[in-house]
Amino acid sequence: MSQNYLPFILLFLLISNLKAFAQKEIFNLGAVVGINIASLPNDECDYKGLNTGIFCNADINKHYDLRMEILFSQNGEYILPKHYPEIEYRKIRLNHVELPFHFDFYVNSFNSTKFLPDWSLEIGFAYTRLFSYYAEDRIGYDITDQIIYDYIDTFLFQFGTTVFFTKHFGYNIRFSKPIKNYMLDLTGALRLIYRL
Numbered sequence: 296m297s298q299n300y301l302p303f304i305l306l307f308l309l310i311s312n313l314k315a316f317a318q319k320e321i322f323n324l325g326a327v328v329g330i331n332i333a334s335l336p337n338d339e340c341d342y343k344g345l346n347t348g349i350f351c352n353a354d355i356n357k358h359y360d361l362r363m364e365i366l367f368s369q370n371g372e373y374i375l376p377k378h379y380p381e382i383e384y385r386k387i388r389l390n391h392v393e394l395p396f397h398f399d400f401y402v403n404s405f406n407s408t409k410f411l412p413d414w415s416l417e418i419g420f421a422y423t424r425l426f427s428y429y430a431e432d433r434i435g436y437d438i439t440d441q442i443i444y445d446y447i448d449t450f451l452f453q454f455g456t457t458v459f460f461t462k463h464f465g466y467n468i469r470f471s472k473p474i475k476n477y478m479l480d481l482t483g484a485l486r487l488i489y490r491l
Contacts, residue, residue: 323352327364327467329486333371342387344369346484358401362417366393372479373423373471377445379430380438386431395421395453413459421471424448449475455484463490 328347348366355361368391397419425447430438455469467486473479 321354323354323360323490325350325352325488325490327366327486327488329467329484331368331370331482331484333482334480342371342389344371344389346370346486348393350488352399352490360399360401362395362397362399362419364393364395364397364421366395367391368393368423368484370423370471370482372482373451373473374425374444374447374449375476375479376442378441378443380432380441382438383433384430385433385435386429388427388429389425390427391423391425393421393423393451395419395451397453399457413462413465415457416454417456417469418454420474421451421453422448423451446475449473457488459488459490464488465490 326347326349328345331342331344331346333342333344346366346368348364348368350362350364353361369389370391371387371389373389373391397417399415399417402414402416425444428439428442430442432438451471451473453469453471455467457465457467459465465488467484467488469484469486471482471484
């Protein structure tokens with residue numbers, strides 16, 4: 296065989312393997328939208344905020360995958376301020392960028408039975424950073440400059456579960472606990488998931 300054909304043979308083998316690799320659908324993209332539920336110091340009402348973003352799954356096998364998310368997350372108990380006025384607040388918005396990394400275990404899959412939905416358990420960690428915040432007192436005055444933060448980023452321990460009611464749509468419940476400040480409470484998130 297002539298060596299002139301060797302690059303074409305190698306290219307053909309490479310393309311064939313890439314096609315087989317792509318058909319396995321190793322990576323899966325999707326989007327999430329939902330709400331965070333938390334509490335705030337000296338606040339009688341629960342703090343509710345947006346939790347939305349995109350994710351990428353890397354499928355290990357039928358029952359396991361790794362997930363990374365990029366989220367815009369409004370949460371009240373990720374980071375505790377160094378100083379804040381002990382007054383009655385009217386409006387508070389704490390905006391974070393959140394980067395969760397999770398290990399997901401799929402208890403069931405769509406291929407194994409027609410009667411049970413796809414259900415996964417998740418455990419992992421997240422890096423979060425406060426990038427903006429806003430606060431008003433009960434009269435409506437902006438008191439944002441009176442709130443002082445010692446640090447603006449932290450790591451979270453996270454766990455939760457997802458139930459897919461179709462192949463593409465599911466409900467997710469996730470709980471987060473800040474690692475840096477043990478005084479902060481567990482927070483929750485209720486989210487709708489769409490996977491491609």
